[in-house]
Amino acid sequence: MTTDASAISAAAPSPNASGGPARSLRRSFRFGDAMLGLVCRGSAAIIALMLGALVLVLLTSAMPAIKQFGLGFLVSSEWRVNELERPLKDAAGQVVMEDGEIVMETIKPAFGALPVIYGTAMSSLIALAIAVPLSFGAALFLVRVAPTLRIAGPLSFLIEFLAAIPSLAYGIWGLFVLAPFLQSHVGPAIKATLENVPGLRWMFYESVTIAGTVVERPIPITGRDMLCGSLVLAIMILPIVTSVSRDVLKAVPRTQIEGTLALGATWWQSCVAMLRYGRSGLFGAVMLGLARAAGETMAITMVIGNNNQINPSPFAPAQTMASLLANEFAEASEGLHQASLLYVALVLLVMSLLFNVIARRLVVGKASPAGH
Amino acid sequence: MPASMTHPHSHPQPGSDSRSDARPEARPEVAVRAPSALPRGGPASAYPIIDAIKRGETPTPRIHDSVRAEPVILAVNNFQLWYGQSKALHGITMPVAKGKVTALIGPSGCGKSTLLRSVNRLNDLIEGVRVEGSIDLNGNSVYARGVDVIDLRKRLGMVFQKPNPFPMSIFENVVYALRISGERNKKALADACEKALRQAALWDEVKDRLKASAMGLSGGQQQRLCIARAIVSEPEVLLLDEPCSALDPIATLRIEELIHEISSRYTVLIVTHNMQQAARVSDYTAFMYLGRLVEYGRTADLFQVPQLRETEDYVTGRFG
Numbered sequence: 001m002t003t004d005a006s007a008i009s010a011a012a013p014s015p016n017a018s019g020g021p022a023r024s025l026r027r028s029f030r031f032g033d034a035m036l037g038l039v040c041r042g043s044a045a046i047i048a049l050m051l052g053a054l055v056l057v058l059l060t061s062a063m064p065a066i067k068q069f070g071l072g073f074l075v076s077s078e079w080r081v082n083e084l085e086r087p088l089k090d091a092a093g094q095v096v097m098e099d100g101e102i103v104m105e106t107i108k109p110a111f112g113a114l115p116v117i118y119g120t121a122m123s124s125l126i127a128l129a130i131a132v133p134l135s136f137g138a139a140l141f142l143v144r145v146a147p148t149l150r151i152a153g154p155l156s157f158l159i160e161f162l163a164a165i166p167s168l169a170y171g172i173w174g175l176f177v178l179a180p181f182l183q184s185h186v187g188p189a190i191k192a193t194l195e196n197v198p199g200l201r202w203m204f205y206e207s208v209t210i211a212g213t214v215v216e217r218p219i220p221i222t223g224r225d226m227l228c229g230s231l232v233l234a235i236m237i238l239p240i241v242t243s244v245s246r247d248v249l250k251a252v253p254r255t256q257i258e259g260t261l262a263l264g265a266t267w268w269q270s271c272v273a274m275l276r277y278g279r280s281g282l283f284g285a286v287m288l289g290l291a292r293a294a295g296e297t298m299a300i301t302m303v304i305g306n307n308n309q310i311n312p313s314p315f316a317p318a319q320t321m322a323s324l325l326a327n328e329f330a331e332a333s334e335g336l337h338q339a340s341l342l343y344v345a346l347v348l349l350v351m352s353l354l355f356n357v358i359a360r361r362l363v364v365g366k367a368s369p370a371g372h
Numbered sequence: 373m374p375a376s377m378t379h380p381h382s383h384p385q386p387g388s389d390s391r392s393d394a395r396p397e398a399r400p401e402v403a404v405r406a407p408s409a410l411p412r413g414g415p416a417s418a419y420p421i422i423d424a425i426k427r428g429e430t431p432t433p434r435i436h437d438s439v440r441a442e443p444v445i446l447a448v449n450n451f452q453l454w455y456g457q458s459k460a461l462h463g464i465t466m467p468v469a470k471g472k473v474t475a476l477i478g479p480s481g482c483g484k485s486t487l488l489r490s491v492n493r494l495n496d497l498i499e500g501v502r503v504e505g506s507i508d509l510n511g512n513s514v515y516a517r518g519v520d521v522i523d524l525r526k527r528l529g530m531v532f533q534k535p536n537p538f539p540m541s542i543f544e545n546v547v548y549a550l551r552i553s554g555e556r557n558k559k560a561l562a563d564a565c566e567k568a569l570r571q572a573a574l575w576d577e578v579k580d581r582l583k584a585s586a587m588g589l590s591g592g593q594q595q596r597l598c599i600a601r602a603i604v605s606e607p608e609v610l611l612l613d614e615p616c617s618a619l620d621p622i623a624t625l626r627i628e629e630l631i632h633e634i635s636s637r638y639t640v641l642i643v644t645h646n647m648q649q650a651a652r653v654s655d656y657t658a659f660m661y662l663g664r665l666v667e668y669g670r671t672a673d674l675f676q677v678p679q680l681r682e683t684e685d686y687v688t689g690r691f692g
Contacts, residue, residue: 148499255536262492262611263549263601264526277539 058346065111065339073343076112079308081328081337083109093212111340113347118310119318120348123226123300124293126314127233132286135238139245140271156246163239171299174232175224179303182231183223187315191221203313219315222305227314229304233296237289244288248281249274280362287359291352297322321348419682419691425662430462434679436669439656442469445639446491446609451505453483453490455498460486462663463505468609468656473631473640475654475671477647477687483663484643488611490514491641492528493521510608526553529602529638530611534618535594537586537601542578545586545597549605564604571637572600573630592623596630603638610634612642616649628653647687651675659683 059066065073088096088105096103138159146152194200205216252274260270275282305317306327319327321344332338424431446468453461461483468474476484486495493514495501507514514524526549537545544551546565555561565582569575574596578589586597595615602610612631616624631640631653644650650657651671658668659682667674667683678684685691 253536255532255534256538258494258497259530259532259536259538259598260548260552261497262494262525262528262530262532263552264522264605265552266522269552273538279539 055346055349058342058349062339062342062346064336065343068336069111069340069343073111073113073340074117074347075114076110077114077310078110078112079115080107080110081332083107109336111336111343113321113340113344115308115310116319116321116324116344117347119226119304120294120320120322120351123230123233123304123318123320124290126226126230127237127293128286128290130231130234131238131241131289134234135241135245135285135289136275136282138238138242139249140274142242142246143249143274144267144271156243159239159242159246163243167236167296167299170232170236171302174228174299174303178231179223179228181223182225182228183221187221187223187227191315203315206311206313206316219311219313221315222317224303224305224317225313225315226304226311226318229300229318229320230314232299232303233293236296236299237292240292241285241289244285245278245282248278248285251281252277284359284362287355287362291355291359294320294355295322295348295352297326301326321345419685421666421680421682422661422691425664425666430664431666433465433665434667434669434683435466435665436667436673436679438670438673439467439469439668442467442472442656444468445470445510446641447506447508448487449506449508451487451490451507452503453486453495454500454502456500460663461490464660464663464665466658466665466668468639468641470639471635472655473635473642473653474656474658475650476641476643476658476660477645477650478660478666479686480645481662482660484660485613486663487660488613488641488643491609491611492525492530494530496521526605527608528611529605529607529609531595531598531602531613531615533614535591535598537589537594537597539585539587541583542586542589542597543582546600546604548601553605568600568604569597571603571634572596573626573633574600590623592619592626595619595623595627599627599630599634603634607638609639609641612640614643614645617645624649647675647689651687659686 069076084107085104086107088103090096142152142155142159146155191204195204204219206219207214207216209215256277257270257274260273265273300320301323304320304323306319306323307317308319308324309316311318325341325345325348328337329341332341421431444467448464448466448468451461451464452459464483464487476487478484489495490503491507491509491514495503503515506516509524509527513519538548543562543565546568547555547561550561550564555564566575566579569578574593577593578584578597586594589597595618599610599615615631616627619627628649631642634640635653635655640654642650642654654671656669657671657674659666659674661682667678667680669679674683675687678687682691
C-alpha cells in the first residue's frame, strides 16, 4: 500500500506546480465520434422522414377525394365505384316517361368510409373483448404460476412464437378450418339457441327493400362474417397483449403483492391488486392490441366476407378499412376511386398513430403509478 | 484484531469469566475447541459462540429469565428453515411476550427478517422453502397441517421495509383488509379507517383528503399509512420488518414514537438493523447471528449488562 501511494503522488503532480505550461481544456476534434454522431443523427432523421413522406404521399394522392367529400367521407356509407344509370323517378316514386321512353338519370360515383370504419371498430372491439381477458389470464399465469412450475420460459417462448407467425397463416387457418366450423356448427347452434329470444332477432334477420317493399330475410350463415373475422383477430392479438401484460405484471413490485397477502388477501385478491397496480400499463397493452387488430389486413380479408355494408349482426359479412384496401386497390382506376381508397388509408394511418401514441404514453410514461 | 485477544481466557476484561460461569454448559465446550479452529495459527478469537456458529454449530442461546416470566403470545419452538439447500434458521426457540415490543437485531443475513416472515408464512411464496419445528400464535400452530394461511394472516399485521401503499385512495388503503374480508357497511369502514389513522398518528394530516391517492403522501406518511392499514383489523401481533430503513431521520423518529404509542394496544415484533432504534422502542431484544438466536432478554439488560461478550461487543458496535 505504501509504495502504491507514493507512486501515485509522484506520477501525478499538478501541471503548474511542476513549472510546465497549463494544458488546454479545449475540446479536440475526434473524427470517429463525429462520424458516429452523424450516422446516428442521420438514422434517426430517416425514420422521421419516412413517416413524414408517408403522410405526405397519402395526403397528396388522397387530395381529390378529400376535396370532393371533405370530412363527410367519414360519415357517408355510400361506396359506388362506377357511374350508375337508372330510370329517373318522380316524387311519387313513378318512373318518368317522356316521348314513350324511360328517362334515365346518371348517378356519379360516391365514396364514404363509414361502413369500413364501423367494420374496423366493431371487429377490433369484439376481438379485444375476446382476447383481453384471455391475455390477462395468461399473463397472470406466466407471472404468478408458471415460475413455480418451471414452465415460464418455454411458455413465454411459445407466446412470442405465436406473434411471429405470418398473418397469412392465420388467414388460411381461418378460411379453411374456422369458417367451415362456424358455418356448420357454431352458427347454427347459436341461431337455434338465440333465434327466438326477444330482442335478438337482428342477429339473424335483415331487412331489405326489394321492389319498393321492405322484406325481412334470414342472414345466410356463411362462416365468413364479422364473427369469424373477430375471432381470427382475437387469436392474432393474443400474443402481443399477453407478452406486454406479462412485462407489466412482472414489474409490479414484490412488496405490493406481499403487502396484500400479508393483509390476508386470497390468491385471487392479490392478483386483482396486481392488475390494479399495473392498470395503466395494461391499458397500454390493450391499445397495442387494438392498433394491431385495426391494421391487420391479410387474415381479415380472407375471413370477414368483404361486404361494404353496416349490419349489426355478427353473422353478416363486413369489411374493414384494411380489407377494403386489399380487395380494391389493385383494381382501382386512377382518379376518385383510388383517391378515396388512399383517403381510407390515411384515416387508418391516423387512427393507428393515435392508438400507438396513447399506448406508448401509457406503457412507457406511467408504467408505475406516480410517486414510485 | 488486537494482539491482546489471543485467547478467551487471557482476555483482560474482568467480568468475562464470571459471566461465563453463569451458564457453564454453553461456554466451556466452545472455549476448549477454540484453538483447534485456527487453521492459520492466528490469534484465538474472543468470540467463542460466534466461532462455534461459524463452524456450523448451534450453541444454546442465552435466554434471560426475565423473558420466561412474561405471558407468551407467540411461541417459536426449534424452528428451522431452509431456502433450497441452504439453511437460514437453525432451531430458533424463543417466546415472544404478549403486549410488548420485541426487537430482533443482528448483522445482515442473520435470519431476522426470515424469522419475521415465517410468522405470517410469507416465506411460503418463495420457491424451495422448507420448514421444521413450530410457531404457535396464541396456542394455534401456524405450520400445522390444514391451517388456513389467509385466516392466519388476517390475525397478523405486517409493515415492510419500503412503504408499499396500494395505488388507490388513502381511505381504500386503510380499509383494504376489511374490504377483502367482505365488509360493506360504509359506516363501519369509515369508523375503522378513522380509528386506525388516529392510532397511526396520521388522521390530522389526511382527514381532509381521504379520497386522494395514497401515492401522493410523503415517505413517512406512507409508512404510517401502512401501519394504519396493518392495524385496522386489530391484529394479535404486528410484524414490522425494518419499517424505518427507507425513511429520513425525522420520519424515523415519528414512526418510533408511533411504535411506542401503539405498543400499549398491540404486541409488536420488529426487525431492525439499527441498534439505537431497538434500544429506543423495544421492551425485549433478541440478538441473532447466522440463523441462530444468541442472546435474548430485556432490552435494558441486553444493552447495558449483556451476559455474553458477543452481545456486548455487537450492541456497542465493536463487532458485526
